[in-house]
Amino acid sequence: MKRLWPVLSVLLLFSCGEAKDDLDLLRGALQPDAPRFHPRASALASVRPIPPRLEVGFPSRGLSGVMLLETERRGVQTWLTADGATITLEQGLLTSAKGFGSGLAGSDVRRSADLLLAAQPGTAERFHSFLNGNDQIELHAYRCEITRLGADSIFLRGVPVPVQKLEERCHGLAESFTNTYWIRQGAVLQSSQWTGSFLGNLFMKTVPDEN
Amino acid sequence: MLLAALVLAAPAAVKAQTTSNYGTPGLIETPSAEMYPDGTLAFTSGVLDRTLRATMTFQMLPWVHGSFRYAVIEGFDGQIGDRFDRSFDLHFLLREESRSAPALALGLRDFGGTGIYASEYLVATKTFRERLKLSGGIGWGRMAGRGSFSNPLGVLSDRFKTRPDASAGGISTTGQIDFGNWFRGDAALFGGASWAWNDQLTLLAEYSPDLYSQERDRIGFEAASPFNFGARYRFENGTQLTASYMYGTTFGLSYSYFIDPRQSVAPGGQGAAPPPLLPIDRVALASWNLPDGAAAPARRQQVLAQKLQQEGLRLVYLETDGDSLRIGVENSRYGQSAQAIGRTARVLANTQPAQVQGFDIALMANGVPLSSVRIARNDLYELEHDLDSAWRSFARAEVSDSISLVKGGFTRDAYPHFSYRFGPYLQASFFDPDAPLRYEIGAQLGLDYTAAPGLTLSAGLRQPAAGNLDDSQRQSNSVIQRVRSDWGLYAQQSDLRIEHLTAEYIWRPGENLYARATLGYLESMYGGLSGEILWFPANSRLALGAELNYVRQRDFDVLFGFQDYSTATGHISAYYDLPGEYHAQVDAGRYLAGDYGATLTLDREFANGFKIGAFFTLTTVSFDDFGEGSFDKGIRLEIPVSWLTGRPSRDRLAQVIRPVLRDGGARLNVRNRLYGVTREARAQQLVKGWGRFMR
Known part of the structure; x- marks a missing residue:
């Protein structure tokens, strides 16, 4: 019998080629929280002036971080995390989240946006599509009730800013969720929006420019 | 490795069935007429006295589940030692439960193995107020123990009145499907109840007529009472643990773990998002x-x-x-x-x-x-x-x-393009009758040099480091040409191995056609020349292929030398992508030992690439000449690494589980068969994965 443990361990240490991916996977499994910088994020971080930023967090997982605005096209903003995950926002409303594990692939939230940005209570339908664990797209429809929770204030860079706080309670066939928005002058400054049942709500807060 | 990986995966939450220690829906030992959700994979290990049963059950259709079981009975074979018993079950739902009538199912337990557990049953299950379930049925074979009576099917034909001795033909007849014995001989009634105390805890009681006669004679196990009692706890992740007091003499324990192949670890995957389109x-x-x-x-x-x-x-x-x-x-x-x-x-x-x-x-x-x-x-x-x-x-x-x-x-x-791959490997084998699991781990190196489009020089080396694959002392007793059954000699006599060393050319001779020619050491046991052609229209569900090889058996050291045996082998193959997640393949032709026959393979393929399938081969080698198992058959499991990690990867964990590996119906394992190379890019596969087009 070949007891070649030393050989094997040396080989493991020096594994290379595509096996590097395997080791990355292993490392990822052992240290899920270790930072992984994506080349697109590194490139974006070196852009000057610094692109607009968004403070984000998944309260359900105790994760938080900063996203940078990567692109805006036809009113849809794509924001990027350091490890290469993105969200898209349309008028401040979340329309997709890719790379976080939840499969929010696309959304139609125009009816909600119309009411929210006007700070109007009412009911609206919204639609989300999800990429599921079987690589299939599922379309889900929700009926949402938007209510005003009244005036509130949030702190941006330590400065209190008066806002309207609104809540949107949505019910679908399989799941229900609640989004919260802090809105000023037709713009969403801060929000907590649902990304799907896998990760729950994503908290987002705009970071105003220094000048 | 595959099983270990599965344990790391997120278990599926299966609703309130109980799983028996035979690994199928049931109470403690007796079956019920329940089904798992379609596509569920259930892994169960059950222990009682000196018996361990490890079972994998797959709900292959909404109304059919099949099981593969590996049982170890300590001391069963006296001087020789422990008995390792492999068995397959099939279980059919005949009618679903309705408001007024119970679900009805028919089961064949161990329908083709060595026959220790061979039994057939008809069982009905009715649920009351969602908490209480009553099951009852009639069993034949092993289940016709305590309180058995003359077979009621005897009114149909006298042949049902007696059951021939399953092991009369000795070990050489095992593996033949015992149609002849099904539902024959005496019968007995069984039944039981389960009551869900709450969502976690379920109490179980049953009447099992199984007398454990063989165990009583060989290892002195006494089934003093037919009543078994147990409690099942369902954990938050859906796994189940059942503890029971069995047959008035012993305690039993079983644990079940469920997987839904449609639920990967992260539904949308955790790999980096695609670059957004710039204005x-x-x-x-x-x-x-x-x-x-x-x-x-x-x-x-x-x-x-x-x-x-x-x-x-x-x-x-x-x-x-x-x-x-x-x-x-x-x-x-x-x-x-x-x-x-x-x-x-x-x-x-x-x-x-x-x-x-x-x-x-x-x-x-x-x-x-x-x-x-x-x-x-x-x-x-x-x-x-x-x-x-x-x-x-x-x-x-x-x-x-x-x-x-x-x-x-x-x-x-x-081009030219050079790539290599260096890392650990694990090789597991389940087909040694003396040990349920043999494995080998070590380091492997893969080298590929594509000199020009289509022309690739390729080498694969393996250095084993540890394992018990080469501990097998069992000599092949095959009476036909030993084309595979000498695997133990290959493991013992090799050290650093050249798994393959080939020159390969793949080209497109015409529209919808692919061709391959490979020369060299094709696989660890054979070298030679291999040629293949495949017809596969881009939008077709059907593909047809033909392959012809002339090969010579390699030396046991898996280096450069050859042995005397050489043969021509080849197949005509048809591949069909059936609607609804199924895939069928038929290969007909000449196998390595010179036998002629055909292999039928049926897989359940989920859109995410998770595959579970079964195959069997019948050839001109008679059941007697084939030896233990009677013909080649097995199940196979393939899991995309991305399913386990959530990160994009083309790697797959694949494992074939054969009850026994012998020489009849053995096929050459040449690399890069054209269907496997081309299929992922043809329309049927593209459409299954198109949900990821924008991902």
Whole structure:
């Protein structure tokens, strides 16, 4: 019998080629929280002036971080995390989240946006599509009730800013969720929006420019 | 490794069935008429006295589940030692439960094995107020123990009144399907109840007529009472633990773990998001698109190659034709080809000048185009943020056989291309009758040198480091040519192994056709020449292939030498992608030992690439000459690594589980059979994975 443990361990240490991916996977499994910088994020971080930023967090997982605005096209903003995950926002409303594990692939939230940005209570339908664990797209429809929770204030860079706080309670066939928005002058400054049942709500807060 | 990996995966929450220690829906030992949700994989290990049963059950259809069981009975064979018993079950739902009538199921337990557990049953289960379940039924064979009576089927025919001795033919007849014994001999009644105290805890009581006669005679197990009592606890992740007091003499314990192949660890995956499409004016203003003379196209190609590489794709072919562009890429990252195509399309839109309106994207393997997908640039812009972008984009994409390649189209750096792979491997074997699991771990090195499109020189080396694969002392007792059953000698007499060393050429002789020729050490036991042709229209569910090989058996040291045995072997194959997640394959031809016959393989394939299947081979080798098992058969399991990790990967964990590996119906294991190479890029597979096109 070949007891070649030393050989094997040396080989493991020096594994290379595509096996590097395997080791990355292993490392990822052992240290899920270790930072992984994506080349697109590194490139974006070196852009000057610094692109607009968004403070984000998944309260359900105790994760938080900063996203940078990567692109805006036809009113849809794509924001990027350091490890290469993105969200898209349309008028401040979340329309997709890719790379976080939840499969929010696309959304139609125009009816909600119309009411929210006007700070109007009412009911609206919204639609989300999800990429599921079987690589299939599922379309889900929700009926949402938007209510005003009244005036509130949030702190941006330590400065209190008066806002309207609104809540949107949505019910679908399989799941229900609640989004919260802090809105000023037709713009969403801060929000907590649902990304799907896998990760729950994503908290987002705009970071105003220094000048 | 596969099983260990599965344990790491997220278990599925299976609703309130109880699983018996035989690993199928039931109470403690007796079955019930329940089914798992379609597609569920259930792993159960049950212990009582000196018996351990490990069972994998797969709900292959909503109304059929099948099981493979490995049982160890300590001391069962006296002097020889423990008994390792492999058995297969099939269980059919005859009628679903309704408001007024129970569910009804028919079961065949151990229908083709050594017959220790051989029994058949008809069982009914009715649920009351969602908490109480009553089951009752009639069993034959092993179940006809305590309180058995003359077979009621005897009124149909006298042959049902007696049951021939299952082991009369000795070990050589095992594996033959015992149609002859089913539902014959005496019968007995069984039954029981389960009551769900709450969502976690269920109490169980049953009457089991099993007398454990063989165990009583051989290991002194006494089934003093037919009543068994147990409690089952269901954990939050869906796994179940059952503790029981059995047969008035012993305690039992069983644990079940469930997997839903449709639920990967992270539904949308945790790999990096695709690059968003840039506004077209920003692309036009990019430095590589500015009209600064002759260097622009070269600079653009460089940027394209670099941005593709960032997405795990290698640019090998590029050709502009008016307002459209033909591109060939090799995908080294994504399990779904649709995702590779989507990423390529995005990179093209973000790098190419505005006048390029259409992209013909060909997925290539070693320089051979597998298929081509035409994407209109404007559709990308229109659908990027669409609610139903995946399906709408598929409706607008055109899948065709291939792009027409011109000589100057291959990029300058594409070929020759060298790649290597270095890392650990694990080889497991389940087919040794003396040990349920043999394994070997070590280091492997793979080298591939693609000298020109289609022509690849390839080598694979393995250095075993540890394991018990070579501990097998069992000599082959095969009476036909020993084409596979000497595997123990290969493991013992080899150290550093040349798994393969080949020159391979793959080309396209015509539309919808692929061809392959391979020369060299084709696999660890055979070397020679292999030729194959495959007909596979781009949009077809059906593919047909033919393969012819002339091979010589390699020396047991798995280095350069050959033994005396040489043979011609080859098959005609038909592959059919059945609707509804099923795939069938038939291979008919001449096998390694010179026997003629056919192999039928049926797989359940989930869209995410998770596969579970079974196969059997019948050849001109008689059941007697084949030996233990009577004919070649087994089950296979294939799991994409991305299913386990949530990160994109083309790697797969695959394991074939055979009850026994012998010489009849043995096929050559040549690498890169054309169907496996090409299938991922053909329309049927693309459509299954298209949900990832925009991912």
